[in-house]
Amino acid sequence: MKLLLVGEYKNGNIDDSFYELVAFAGKLGAEAVAFFVAPTDIKPEFNGKVYVADVEKAKEYNPKVHRDLILKVAEKENPDYIVLSHSSYGWDLAPRIAYKWDAGQISEIVDVDNDGFVVPFCNAKLRRLLKPNTGKAVLTLQSGAFAPAKEGSASVETIDVDVADEGLEFTGFEVVEKGGVDLTKAEIIVSAGRGVGKKENIEIVEKLAKVLGAELGASRPVVDAGWLPQERQVGTTGQTVAPKLYVACGISGAIQHLAGMKKSNFIVAINKDKDAPISEVADVFVVADLLEFVPVLTEKLSS
Amino acid sequence: MNVLVCVKQVPDMESKFTVSSDGLWYDQSDLTYKINEYDEYAVEEAVRLKEKLGDVTITVLSIGPDRVKEAIRKALALGADKGAHIKDDEAHLKDPFQIATIIANYAKDKNFDIIFTGMQSEDRGSAQVGALVAEMLGMNCVTTIVDFEYADGKVNVKRELEGGIKAKVTAKLPVVLTCQLGLNTVRYPTLPNIMKAKRKELKEFDVSEFLNVDPKVITLKAFVPEKKKGGIVLEGAPDEIADKLINILKEKAII
Numbered sequence: 001m002k003l004l005l006v007g008e009y010k011n012g013n014i015d016d017s018f019y020e021l022v023a024f025a026g027k028l029g030a031e032a033v034a035f036f037v038a039p040t041d042i043k044p045e046f047n048g049k050v051y052v053a054d055v056e057k058a059k060e061y062n063p064k065v066h067r068d069l070i071l072k073v074a075e076k077e078n079p080d081y082i083v084l085s086h087s088s089y090g091w092d093l094a095p096r097i098a099y100k101w102d103a104g105q106i107s108e109i110v111d112v113d114n115d116g117f118v119v120p121f122c123n124a125k126l127r128r129l130l131k132p133n134t135g136k137a138v139l140t141l142q143s144g145a146f147a148p149a150k151e152g153s154a155s156v157e158t159i160d161v162d163v164a165d166e167g168l169e170f171t172g173f174e175v176v177e178k179g180g181v182d183l184t185k186a187e188i189i190v191s192a193g194r195g196v197g198k199k200e201n202i203e204i205v206e207k208l209a210k211v212l213g214a215e216l217g218a219s220r221p222v223v224d225a226g227w228l229p230q231e232r233q234v235g236t237t238g239q240t241v242a243p244k245l246y247v248a249c250g251i252s253g254a255i256q257h258l259a260g261m262k263k264s265n266f267i268v269a270i271n272k273d274k275d276a277p278i279s280e281v282a283d284v285f286v287v288a289d290l291l292e293f294v295p296v297l298t299e300k301l302s303s
Numbered sequence: 304m305n306v307l308v309c310v311k312q313v314p315d316m317e318s319k320f321t322v323s324s325d326g327l328w329y330d331q332s333d334l335t336y337k338i339n340e341y342d343e344y345a346v347e348e349a350v351r352l353k354e355k356l357g358d359v360t361i362t363v364l365s366i367g368p369d370r371v372k373e374a375i376r377k378a379l380a381l382g383a384d385k386g387a388h389i390k391d392d393e394a395h396l397k398d399p400f401q402i403a404t405i406i407a408n409y410a411k412d413k414n415f416d417i418i419f420t421g422m423q424s425e426d427r428g429s430a431q432v433g434a435l436v437a438e439m440l441g442m443n444c445v446t447t448i449v450d451f452e453y454a455d456g457k458v459n460v461k462r463e464l465e466g467g468i469k470a471k472v473t474a475k476l477p478v479v480l481t482c483q484l485g486l487n488t489v490r491y492p493t494l495p496n497i498m499k500a501k502r503k504e505l506k507e508f509d510v511s512e513f514l515n516v517d518p519k520v521i522t523l524k525a526f527v528p529e530k531k532k533g534g535i536v537l538e539g540a541p542d543e544i545a546d547k548l549i550n551i552l553k554e555k556a557i558i
Contacts, residue, residue, distance in 0.1 A: 010465075061462075061470045063444070086430075088464045091423075092446040095399075095434035104400060104519025107429040116523055122426050123316040126329060129523040133398075137520075167443040169473045176467035212558065224485030236465050245557045252317065266557055267534075268548065273317050274536075282534045284551055286544055296541040300549060301558075 001030040004079040006070060008089050009038035009055060017085040019148030022046055024083060024141055026149055027112055035073050037066055040158045047152030057161035060173075061089075064165040067096045072159065074101060079136070086140035098138040105138040106130050110145040123254060124277040143236070143259055181231045183215055188245045191217035191234055191261075192227070195250015195271060195290050199227040204294050205249045211301045217241070219251045235260035250290045253278025270294065304359045305413065308349045308383060309406055309420040309432070310342035312367055312374040316425050322525045328395045329426070329525065338374045341421025343381075344482040347489045348451055349419050350382035356453070360384050362413075366405055367394040372505065379500035380492035386503065391510035398518040399427075403435035408513035411440060415477060417458070422447045422481040433481035444479040445472050449486050 003025045007018035014036070025032035034050045036042060037058045044050055053069045070093075074082060082097055084090035086108040098105040111118035116131035117139065183189060190209035192202055202222075209216045218228040220235060234241055236256040246264035251257060253269070253276055261267070262281045269282035270290045279285045286293060314320075314334035323330045338346070346363065353359035363378040365371040366389040375386035389405060391397070397405075410418065418437075423430040430446070437444030449469065450461035456476055461469040463483050492500070535551065537544040552558045 061472065088447055088462065091430040092434065092462075095431040096438055096444075098400075098431075098519075099435055099438035104398070105429070105431055106520055107399075107431060120528075121428060121525075122314075122320045122329060124528070125316075125320045126322065126525055127528045128327075128525045131521050131523055132519065133517065133521045134519050167475050167478075168445065171471045171473060173464075174461060174469040174471060176469075178467075220484060226488075230467065233467075237463055238467060240466075245552070266552075266555060268552075275319060276317075279534065279536075280530065284535045284537060284548060286548060287536060287538045288541060288544065293541045293545065297545040297548065300545050 001028060002077065002079045003028070003030045003032045004070070004074055004077055004082045005032050005034040006082065006084045006090070006093070007034055007036045007044065008085065008087065009036050009042065014038070014042060014044050016148055017087060017143060018044065019150045020141060020143070020146045021083050021085065023146040023149035027146065030080070033073070033077050033079070034154070035070055037069070040156070042156065044154045045150045045152060046154045048154060050154040050156045051159050052156055053159050053161050059170050061170040062165055062168060063093050063096055064168070065161070065163050066093055067100060068163040069159060069161065070097055071100055081137050081139050083139045083141065086142050090140045094138045094140050101136065101138065102134070103136045103138055104132040104134045105140070106132065107140050108142045109139055110142045120255070123252060125275055142255065176230055179229065179231045181215065183217055183232065183234065183239045183241050186215035186241070186243050188212050188214035188247075189217045189234070189241055189243045190214045190247040190249065191219060191251060192222050192249050193219040193251030194221040196222065196227070197291070199225070201291060202227050204291060208247070208249070208294050208298045208301075211298055212245070212247070214245075214247070219257050220254070248278055248282070249294060251278055252276040253281065304352075304356060304416045306349050306352065306359055306361045307410055307413070307415040307418045308342070308345050308361060308363050308378065309418065310346065310363060310365050310374050310378055311339040311421070311424045312336050312365060312371040313339045313424055313426045322527065326524050327522045331395070336370060336373065338377055339421050339424045341423060341425070341482055341484065343489045344484065344486040345419035345421055346378045346381050346383060347487045348482060349417075351487065352417075352453055353382065362387055364389065364406065364409060366391055366402060366510065368392045375505060376500050377492065379503045379505070380497045381490060382496070384503065386505035388505060388507045389510050389513060390507055394510070396522070398520045399429045399431035399435060400519045401514060401516060403432045403439060404516045405510060405513040406432070406436050407439035408515070409508070410436070417476065418442070418479045420479070420481055422483050433479050437479035440477075442477045442479050443474045445474055446481040447483045448480050449483050451480065451486065
């Protein structure tokens with residue numbers, strides 16, 4: 001079996017998610033080659049062949065160009081699977097490759113089984129075991145599902161960027177401005193999630209944060225609703241934190257949130273829904289309505 | 304301008320899910336259904352575009368059993384003009400390639416300038432359908448947008464990357480855009496608009512009109528995952544469990 005791994009080059013580095021793809025190939029016992037849109041002098045720690053398309057020409061985001069370059073490598077290498085991370089880059093690119101390659105796609109793989117690939121559904125409350133109905137397939141892997149394997153040195157071959165797309169133009173990046181909040185330095189973080197219900201209730205969580213001497217964090221829905229600023233967002237699209245204590249109030253635990261806080265030393269989750277996926281990472285799971293429970297806890301802690 | 308919005312009806316993710324009797328999906332009975340959250344942002348963005356430009360016709364499409372008409376009616380109440388229900392009682396067993404084929408076959412002779420949809424569904428979460436539809440129809444496509452603006456026959460969008468970074472992209476029409484959470488603030492339908500929505504056109508089609516391909520991915524089984532970690536579970540009166548929690552945190556020397 002042979003895999004074509006599509007790595008990502010981000011912020012001047014080979015993104016570590018690439019080594020998760022390498023680990024996945026190892027788990028399948030498959031031969032692997034890799035592809036990057038990156039500077040042509042990159043040196044991935046990987047025993048195998050790496051095709052590099054110059055990022056100056058192919059640009060960080062131009063999916064049709066990236067797709068066609070990957071298909072060119074696929075034609076040469078004839079892999080069974082093309083594998084990407086289930087990231088903003090991977091989920092954008094994978095279906096486009098799958099369609100042109102006339103292959104099926106399996107998204108967000110978390111595990112491998114003899115018969116197929118395991119993916120989560122319904123906010124990770126259930127899983128499905130899937131199998132491609134086509135000989136070949138495009139696969140995306142959930143971030144963090146496979147422990148990175150970093151070893152060796154690659155033989156790099158530059159490939160020409162001889163394809164273009166006039167339909168899309170990538171015009172640059174925009175970085176969220178950080179205010180005075182640096183959650184990564186906090187020893188204790190108390191975060192508010194959708195379960196707070198309305199903006200006025202943020203105060204309940206804020207009071208708990210205050211008695212614990214904690215920073216106030218937030219999950220995505222709270223930021224999207226404008227109840228707290230984005231600089232307080234914990235998760236893949238916000239900040240990744242690992243405090244001594246993380247208290248999740250009314251947070252169900254979407255994978256994007258878990259990825260941003262699961263390395264915390266001790267996790268307390270307060271949630272009405274006993275099946276909420278946050279229970280998978282919680283050291284203590286308090287089954288309660290936060291609006292009733294948190295004021296009681298705050299009161300006891302302050303006396 | 305001709306706009307299509309594709310919406311899926313999904314259960315509330317806070318529901319208790321069990322595996323269906325055929326072992327391939329979740330049991331769909333006794334669940335509360337709603338518009339997929341990502342698709343609500345798609346509807347809202349289309350309606351805002353119509354309010355800005357005036358001359359915009361918005362068609363809302365949904366695939367599924369009769370209950371998905373509720374999702375279409377809700378989108379009509381939010382400001383869409385007409386609905387297309389592609390009736391399929393077995394929609395949940397179709398793979399993303401088949402779902403995208405159904406949409407593309409419906410859309411192919413209708414000259415849509417923009418197709419809005421969610422970047423993924425809350426239940427299946429494959430994040431494939433929007434980009435596949437674009438490929439099938441030869442349209443441009445930007446996924447995971449958190450900002451949208453239309454000007455001079457082009458769209459200027461921002462797509463969300465990891466770590467608080469966004470990529471700015473300009474795309475020519477026709478274009479498929481998949482919407483990320485937080486793209487806008489979705490309005491509540493007013494009572495007069497809910498009444499008006501009942502009189503708007505809602506055509507029904509049978510899925511067999513549009514589906515002419517086999518799945519590219521097969522589901523072998525659905526199952527409940529084993530719990531990864533056995534944390535302590537505290538249940539009971541708030542007063543008692545607060546004491547227990549404080550004791551645990553003190554024992555562990557965390558507070």
